[in-house]
Amino acid sequence: MHSVVALFVRLGCVLALISGVVGVAAPASAGPPDSVLCAWRFMSNDTVLNVAFPDANSTYWLMPYALGPGDSIELSGTYPAARYFSLNTYGTDLNTVDTLRDNQIAPDPGSGNPYVDASAAALPTDQQRWHARLVNGPADHSRNEIQAVASGQSTPIGFVIVRVYVPTDPASLGGGVPLPDVRLTLAGNQVPAQPCEQPFNPATYTGPVADAAKAVFDQGIAAAASGAFPGNAPEATFGNPASTAGLFPNGDNKYVGTRISYQPGRLVVVRAKAPTFPDTRAGQSPTEPTQVRYWSMCQNDLRTPYPVVACAADFQTALDADGYYTYVLAAPADLPANLPSTVTTIPWGSTDVDKVLFLRNMTPSAAFYPNSVQASQDSGTDPAVTMGPYYPRAAYCSTETFAAGGAAACLGA
The missing domain is CATH 2.60.120 (Jelly Rolls)
Incomplete structure (x- = not known):
């Protein structure tokens, strides 16, 4: 021993x-x-x-x-x-x-x-x-x-x-x-x-x-996490982590993420096209030919021990008629009323802690690989270029702006 x-x-x-x-x-x-x-x-x-x-x-x-x-x-x-x-x-x-x-x-x-x-x-x-x-x-x-x-x-x-x-x-x-x-x-x-x-x-x-x-793992993980998203990383802009080494990474997953911070009256809006996946909770087999095995958007505290606050997995995410998702991250007081059914909310959690928002892609198919997170990291290319419509565009937005014009008003689309 x-x-x-x-x-x-x-x-x-x-x-x-x-x-x-x-x-x-x-x-x-x-x-x-x-x-x-x-x-x-x-x-x-x-x-x-x-x-x-x-x-x-x-x-x-x-x-x-x-x-x-x-x-x-x-x-x-x-x-x-x-x-x-x-x-x-x-x-x-x-x-x-x-x-x-x-x-x-x-x-x-x-x-x-x-x-x-x-x-x-x-x-x-x-x-x-x-x-x-x-x-x-x-x-x-x-x-x-x-x-x-x-x-x-x-x-x-x-x-x-x-x-x-x-x-x-x-x-x-x-x-x-x-x-x-x-x-x-x-x-x-x-x-x-x-x-x-x-x-x-x-x-x-x-x-x-x-x-x-826990203290042992906290120390190793804290050192790794601080390097993955350093303090000078741009906020509300998804990019490849500097490294996921030291964070028990899964060899089948790759991630793009962004640092975000809280201000009263401000929320974060994220929008992109969703990859297809086998909805096993709905009775599909994981052998179904889809673009990825799994994907999710997870919001995490950027403070040791770097816990997850909340996730919206593929099967938990609402899509519009074109197959796009829209996420809104907000504290309860900043959440707009009467959100459309095509919007998925992710709770902010503690407003005293900065966050990291991660998009996961798991085992992309060969056909989907060029638009996957994996392709961006394997080539060292900006994911905003390689992922095309699947790249998650994010922006800070006031509650009033979103309530008046939706995601398009926040993202400038």
């Missing part, structure tokens, strides 16, 4: 207490641990451990580990009923090491993958099974392998996150299936890791251990 403390020292905080409560495997040289490990110790969403700009329509489960040469972790689970799920690994810099998403995870023999074959969603859950392995070294995705430790990293520490977006049943964060089983192979010994407390109880995230863990 000493390696866990070493990680947190590197991040700037001595966290000896956490070594006894976070299910982290010791390096192979230490041999198997003396007690049964606890898998998926941390859960994060918009209500529990709300840190690092999460999406309000997703939940994240995190497990730290330490793997020596030749060690591995086997995950086995059932495909969730959800828009999307993935396995992402991270290094000690909290940046992405590897990503294996739902439609890349081959099913077990005799099972089907509903993210590849829509008809597989009708199979019994015991015929929707998968296995994947985290390996300390290069990974072969065709064998459901994931690289667990960053290349060139001086310590064998890593984190794996299971993400589930838009579960079909909103009451089941995990998409109606248990979290993956975990089995570690350390120095040739197989060690099972039992699930942590289920369901997750927010009360377990209080006290000195939880506070220390």
Whole structure:
């Protein structure tokens, strides 16, 4: 367990207490641990451990580990009923090491993958099974392998996150299936890791251990977030973040964002064309041929621990007859009365804190890629140029101006 403390020292905080409560495997040289490990110790969403700009329509489960040469972790689970799920690994810099998403995870023999074959969603859950392995070294995705430790990293520490977006049943964060089983192979010994407390109880995230863990992540995340949208970034103008490294980024998502600040009587208006998506809450399959798998507009506090305040996901966003969305962000006192049904409101939250407004694009299709956020970032080009009508135009506007002329009056269109 000493390696866990070493990680947190590197991040700037001595966290000896956490070594006894976070299910982290010791390096192979230490041999198997003396007690049964606890898998998926941390859960994060918009209500529990709300840190690092999460999406309000997703939940994240995190497990730290330490793997020596030749060690591995086997995950086995059932495909969730959800828009999307993935396995992402991270290094000690909290940046992405590897990503294996739902439609890349081959099913077990005799099972089907509903993210590849829509008809597989009708199979019994015991015929929707998968296995994947985290390996300390290069990974072969065709064998459901994931690289667990960053290349060139001086310590064998890593984190794996299971993400589930838009579960079909909103009451089941995990998409109606248990979290993956975990089995570690350390120095040739197989060690099972039992699930942590289920369901997750927010009360377990209080006290000195939880506070220390949060402080560790806060420090790393604060440093990363301050670089993503520095104080001199233009307000109410969407652009590519300087970097999302250190913010547990999802390899399947890219973002454009803008900093915004509050003034009484002023709101923010955002308008653009909406990409098409598979509306799984309405019964569509995630295999539907659409422009993106998921998109959302999320408003976040620009202050540690950088929580999400509110999101409007694709299926929660009103569109006009031409397929355009219009968002209004305002404090309750500044919200115009009698907004049109084609306008979606996003609450401002605390008016004492500057915000960051993010547009997410997830896994664009090949045809949509040239207009996606991904294309802008891959080419280093201004998203206002590459995204065309899908670029979110934003502007500050007075309540009176919007009430009189709508989004066109605010955006000069």
